[in-house]
Amino acid sequence: MELTRRQMLVTSGAALASVAGLPAFAATADDMIAELTGGAALGEGAITLDTPEIAENGNTVPVAVSAPGAKSITLYADGNPVPSVATFNFGPLNPSQNASTRIRLARTQNVMAVAEMADGSWQMAKAEVKVTIGGCGG
Amino acid sequence: MAKGVKPRVKVPKSASAGETITIKTLISHPMESGQRKDKEGNPIPRSIINRFVVDFNGQNVIDVTLEPAISTNPYFQFDSVVPEAGEFKFTWYDDDGSVYEETKSIDVS
Secondary structure (H helix, E strand, O other), rough: OOOOOOHHHHHHHHHHHHHHOOHHHHHHHHHHHHHHHHHOOOOOOOOEEOOOOEEEEEEEEEEEEOOOOEEEEEEEEEEOOOOEEEEEEEEOOOOOOEEEEOOOOOOOEEEEEEEEOOOOOOEEEEEEEEEEOOOOOO | OOOOOOEEOOOOOEEEOOOOEEEEEEEOOOEEEEOOOOOOEEEEOOEEEEEEEEOOOOOOEEEEEOOOOOOOOOOEEEEEEEEOOOOEEEEEEEOOOEEEEEEEEEOOO
């Protein structure tokens, strides 16, 4: 059968819908965070996570994260096939502990940043990004 | 080795001692996620840059672990302090074992 563009859209749309119905992905991201922090309590307020409210193209979503006083920041996207996105480890010459990059988002979902602070405590920030076209390939 | 990999780095030419500067880096790389399928429906194997490190005169500035969720042509922007004149060394590590390097020197005025 020759796949037309329309059929492709219908089938991939259905596939995405079935994925969205599974809570397993969110649990995985939470599991990964728990594994990273060792179950420590997550504070809030120290991280600034700057994401667009609506991303037209899920293939390149600009994300900026800043956590003054952090040793490392890990980004997660709970709706991606692989929830972990990137880990930034800051060296002694990094004054502000901020970084920005571009990430892929498969669908509308939460982007989460978990930071380990210099005193060993953990901080978290969360932002929802609405994705018009997913960046999952196909 | 992925084809056509070209690192591009933007560092100011000079700074005053102790100044904080912003560095932007871009490297052309397909960042194949391992999730996509080709026309026959076979999965395309993952091929990404998995680590990116920046050092200044041997001292670490940032060390990034990349996952497949980083976009094609990975872009990073971050800050660094410039304590003295010297050289920034940028290193990208590919899944296939290739290492891409770039250096930029900076003057202190």
